[in-house]
Amino acid sequence: xxxxxxxxxxxxxxxxxxxxxKVTYEFVKKNGDLVTHSREAxxxxxxxxxxxxNKEQHTVILTRQFRLPTFINGNKTGMLVEACAxxxxxxxxxxxxxxxxxEETGFRITDVRKIFEAYMSPGSVTEILYxxxxxxxxxxxxxxxxxxxxEQENIEVLTLDFQQALDMIxxxxxxxxxxxxxxxxxxxxxxx
Numbered sequence: 001x002x003x004x005x006x007x008x009x010x011x012x013x014x015x016x017x018x019x020x021x022k023v024t025y026e027f028v029k030k031n032g033d034l035v036t037h038s039r040e041a042x043x044x045x046x047x048x049x050x051x052x053x054n055k056e057q058h059t060v061i062l063t064r065q066f067r068l069p070t071f072i073n074g075n076k077t078g079m080l081v082e083a084c085a086x087x088x089x090x091x092x093x094x095x096x097x098x099x100x101x102x103e104e105t106g107f108r109i110t111d112v113r114k115i116f117e118a119y120m121s122p123g124s125v126t127e128i129l130y131x132x133x134x135x136x137x138x139x140x141x142x143x144x145x146x147x148x149x150x151e152q153e154n155i156e157v158l159t160l161d162f163q164q165a166l167d168m169i170x171x172x173x174x175x176x177x178x179x180x181x182x183x184x185x186x187x188x189x190x191x192x
Contacts, residue, residue, distance in 0.1 A: 004028040008036070018044035043126045048097040049085035050132040051182035052107060053162070053192055060165050060186075061105050061136060062179065064156040065147075070175075081158065081168065082176035085129075093117075093130035101134075104155050106145030109134045115185060120177060129178060133186065162192045 005027040014020040024038045052061035064081050071078030086100035094112055102108050112134045120129050147153020160168075165183055168174040174183075186192045 013040065018042060040124065041126055042124055045087045045089070046093075046128045046130070047085055047087045048093045048100065048130040048132060049083050049178045049182065050097045050101055050109075050112065050134060051083045051179075051186065052101070052105065052109065052134055052136040053186060054136055055192065056137075058162050058192065059159050060162055060183070060192075061107065062158045062160055062165065062174075063104055063145075064158055065154060075175075080176055081174050081179065083179040083182050085178060088130075094132070097130070097132050102142065102145075103148050104145055104153070105157050106143045107136050107140045108142045109136060109140060111135070118181075131178070131182060131185075133182065133191070162186070 005025055007023060007025050009024040011022040012019060013022050019042070021041050021043065022038060023041055024036065026034055026036045028034055053059070061084070062081050063084055064079055066078045067075070067080040068078060070080055084097075084101050084104045086096055086104075088096045091099065093114065097112060098109060112132045115131050115133055117128050117130045119125075120127060145155065145157040147155040162183075165174065166187065169180055169183065174180060
């Protein structure tokens with residue numbers, strides 16, 4: 001069902017790292033009533049994520065890095081195990097994820113497969129995340145990874161047994177939604 005929506009006013013609350021907007025809008029509910037709401041929306045751009053997997057070794061490549069929001073919200077170390085990801089900037093999703101994969105993990109991947117796209121937190125964030133998977137092998141490793149120094153990235157590259165990664169979800173050691181989704185995708189589709 002399509003709702004009739006009209007933006008009445010948009011205010012920029014913050015334009016520091018990304019853009020936080022307060023949007024006042026009206027829309028017609030399904031019963032015909034016209035209502036007005038004000039909501040905040042955080043626009044950080046769209047992103048892409050990928051899970052690298054090796055069928056022969058039965059392994060996946062993940063990363064570990066400090067994530068301030070998790071630290072603020074109770075993660076004692078602030079470290080998060082997650083799939084490689086990055087913002088599109090001006091790239092298309094596939095070019096972005098190839099670049100991010102090489103920067104973060106050190107692997108230059110050849111064939112990537114887009115599996116779907118999803119809003120990750122649609123109540124407050126505008127971002128669409130493009131999900132990819134790709135097979136990797138040792139010959140694709142071109143450097144140690146770890147991110148880009150200019151961006152002050154400090155990323156640890158992890159090679160994990162696939163079952164170990166799944167067990168880390170159950171143990172609460174992997175709490176990143178995109179990573180859980182990608183691991184479960186491989187499992188549900190019997191890829192690993």
